[in-house]
Amino acid sequence: MIRILLADDEHLIRGAMAALLSLEEDLEVVAHAATGAEALAMARSFRPDVAVIDLQMPDLDGVSVAQTLALELPSCSTMIVTSHGRPGHLKRALAAGVRGFLPKTVSSDVLATVVRTVHKGGRYVDPALAAEAISAGDSPLTPREADVLELALEGAPVDEIARRASLSPGTVRNYLSSAVGKTGTSNRHEAARWARAKGWI
Amino acid sequence: MIRILLADDEHLIRGAMAALLSLEEDLEVVAHAATGAEALAMARSFRPDVAVIDLQMPDLDGVSVAQTLALELPSCSTMIVTSHGRPGHLKRALAAGVRGFLPKTVSSDVLATVVRTVHKGGRYVDPALAAEAISAGDSPLTPREADVLELALEGAPVDEIARRASLSPGTVRNYLSSAVGKTGTSNRHEAARWARAKGWI
DNA sequence: AGAAAGCCATGACAGATGTCATGTCGGCTG
């Protein structure tokens, strides 16, 4: 019997996935969590065999949870399930020791299969996502450029970005300009949207 | 036996919700759809009692589907399930004849209950969402302002917005300016984000 | 040690943007 921890902030989805997994003879959902912190707490007390974690959650994101889990509970294999599969996320997830990475668009029996695969020590990454990640390559952005772009994402004016990043406005404009150049976009907002689509910020 | 049509672009979620609903004695999922168009086609051939539809789908959104369904298949009650419950969406949905509106954060047994409620001719709107919708009030944006803001959402420069909206650049700037004023934000990008958060564009 | 690359900053300039005053036109309403 494979013991599973389910973490997803959407209660309905979590319940539905639990129902789905429970239909399988050899799978058992032993713990639920609605946030990253809760997932960690649950994992510590229930010590599941496999953790199925949603990428986007209110507090910690799935990758951070996976990272901690890999250190604290090496016996537990982690897999990520997400609605928005971006190349950058996949890379970060694999670097964090995640064994499975699935978009929520996969058919429902794949989930059970992958749970078994990662439990046996295998890995599984959605082929479409893997292809995307490979073709997307690495982020061309320097860390600072990424920081600044992230702040620009909310539409803040340069001065505010400068304050929040503790930089001078001129420097911020330089970073934005260089990010715009690297992304081949025509203004910072497009650049920011582009970077988010790739999962780089 | 209540016959249900399930529409959600995320295969996994759809399967999971189907598993969940099938646990109930009196519910039966008779059709699946991954897109809005598919949902309509399925509804026409299977004539379900209740349609459970995700708000965001690749082609038509849930509200459009509900609208068509209400005209073509009055015997079928429609309910919307969504990850991002914005006040504006709720209003549009109710105007389209939707009988139930739930965020995916509700607990899983609520879903079955609401399916039964709308099937009996009742209505159910998530209380938290309803409160938000009431407090948010109506959109202060004129139709044109909303159009222009929608185009601004992608970070396009004024000239492009003007071309796409068949307006003069000056007029576009006026609309954006007035939208910024109405929303109490400090630039068009914040205004656009704000309008989207409210579900007004 | 020297080169390369990232990080931070300044200043200048053109072009884009936000704001305001002002005006036309058509539809709705009292």
Add this chain to the structure above:
DNA sequence: CAGCCGACATGACATCTGTCATGGCTTTCT
């Protein structure tokens, strides 16, 4: 009918942005 409002437009102005040149400072690799 007169008045109001929304849609559309123009021109002018101040400010914000994007770009470029330039320079200093630190870290890393060779």
